[in-house]
Amino acid sequence: MKGTISVKRNSRWAKFSIDAEANTPVTMILDELNSRETLLEADGSPAEPIVWECSCDQGVCGSCAMVINGSPRLACSAFFGEVGPDVKVEPLSKFPLVADLKVDRSSISKSLSEMKIWLEDDDALVSDVDMQYTSASCMLCGCCLEVCPNYSGEGKFFGAVGMNACFRTAEQLSGSAKRERLSYFAKHGDAGCSKSLACQVVCPAKIPLSVVISRLNRERFLSVFYRNK
């Protein structure tokens, strides 16, 4: 199938002609471009190889998250047959740009550190294993932040990725350590979240963020309630 791929490179769109099978993932289309003896744009002008991130190539590591035809998703799980014949790819916009499609997502790690996403002692509680598992499957890809109307990369609001991490940690903690995490949820999550759930729609790990948020709220209510009693 013939088509084109337009790649946003430093705010300029570069368009390339491609010919790929329907089951070719976008990562492979990019790889094919970089394998050309001489890479030329569709208009014949020469181009440097494209920079993007890729690791597992099977949808579990979050490396290849980018905006494809306007929506954030994993490039290794976006197939030409579905997103073609004219594909537009651009970097996630809420992170500093490194080059082409590669961004610096270290702000996610920073927000997790700020919310103390770790256990205080070696005694993790085992409660709802299924939800803990699902929550820990977060790839830290950043797709949820891309669509979030309230996340800007600056300020106190850390978005769905932060709330989900808070949930997992709070679930495994008790007492004051748990209350502390719940207070981070209030400060860095709930206070800024308008519950539109756009994040849930795009999350490639299929994390039920609505459940995460409502359970955190319930826990927070209970913790405040019991402490005040």
Next chain:
Amino acid sequence: MKHILVVGNGLAGMTAAIRAAELGCNVTVVSKSEPARSQSVMAGGGINAALNTKGENDSVLSHAEDTIKAGVYLADEKAVEEMTSSAPSLVEGLAKRGVVFDRDGDGNIDLRNFGGQKKKRTAYAKSGIGKQLVSGLSSELRRKEAEGRVVSRISLRFVSPVMHEGRCIGAVFQKDDGSFEAIKADAVIAASGGMGGIFDRHTGSALSDGSVTASLFVKGAEAANLEMIQYHPTTIETPAKNILVTEAARGEGGRLFTMRDGKRWYFMEEWYPEGKNLMPRDIVSRSIHKVCMDGFGLDGKYQVGLELETLPKDTVYKKLMEVSELSKKYLGIDAGKEPIPVVPAIHYFMGGLYVDRFHRTTLKGVYAAGECACQYHGANRLGGNSTLGAIYGGRVAAETAVKECESVSLDVFERAAEIEVSNIIDKLSLHREINREVNAVKKLKRLMTDTMSIIRFEEGLKAGLEELAGFSPRDVYAPKNSSADALHFENKLILARAVILSALERRESRGSHARSDYPDMSDEFRKTTVACCKNGEVSIRFDSIGREFA
């Protein structure tokens, strides 16, 4: 205060960093990307530990025996016993540190059966143990960072070690903008994963490309059992790569077949009436290879069928959800209605940097753990033992490194680093003037996968060597911001040569190494294959198993 530099932040690297920090050191963990991107997150099946909660009389000793037997007596038995003895407390410790495992009715960590082991001893987390382990360990690492013990640096690519008087005192990395940075260390722990970068169509991650192994090898760290490469029998071929279909598909009753005389021929069941479709990975892979080479590949291709459609629908769509989703997504095949075409593909590297049971390499100041190191698995690895080996090995490597490391002055380091960086820049300047070959890496990978195929033989291996000699180290084109890839390519060519030579010299068949010209196992080769590089020349020798390096 001692400073330990860890290269790689998969399971082995994170564990090493955490342990070194616990022992009071300052640690810098450097990697290409965040832990969540490492190959470790791809692990599906589980992690082995003889927790013995299933009333099966399991013990750490039988875990050791199974490991040694699966490795066809090439593994260091003492090292294996130490690992399996630590496994139960290690896995319980991981759970306490927040790693989520499936639980049985009594709330114990649940255990499943896994190939090559008669007892239930594989702790698991649905179909994604790796992700759970990485999530748990990265929280722990974050805590160490907050305590000021660990600094994590990402988007830095290891280029080469900084050496002084035969000892490694740090390493040079390349940044995203193409510039170089040298980091001083009292000891370096390599935790950089397998050698996927010199093979194509493997199941692993593009990040674990063998570049660190190749660089250290060329600088004098010896490598061991490089010929021992595990093929997983069931992967699906997608345009981009081969994706693993878990052993559980056969565990739940999936059958391998191909067509003969217009009928389904269940060759595994015919050839191995006892173990059938669940024979060890190497045997199943070789059987599929044989069927295909004899002209019986399904639809005339190099592939056989995995029959799941005769299983209960619940099994296909629920228990094996991951498999049915995979085949739907990548092949458009509904596993409840049609067979899935599968092929064997490279999955794990038992060989790597030569380490002793304390995880010392032969290069002073460098330690190695995880898939980049040759330890615990001998000629074949048991499913569930490599996550264990990476975590346990990372711990041991840190303990040894902390005990043995020596400081050099900043002055000495800066001088040595300056020389190393200018050497790198000199070498790279040669590259840029020369012919740009965009696809040199791809060609190398193809050649290596062909040459190191499931069945090897002298002429094939020699032809591979000859073709390899035709590659010019300067062939490769690397864009400016990752110019060090050009050096990695030079090193990988040498490592590739060592891999083929190791296979050539091991004139026997053992575990994952099968030679059609030497089909039998020979006691003479119950040894470690050691590859050594001096001035770019590779030589091979055989060491007795379990050597310790001073």
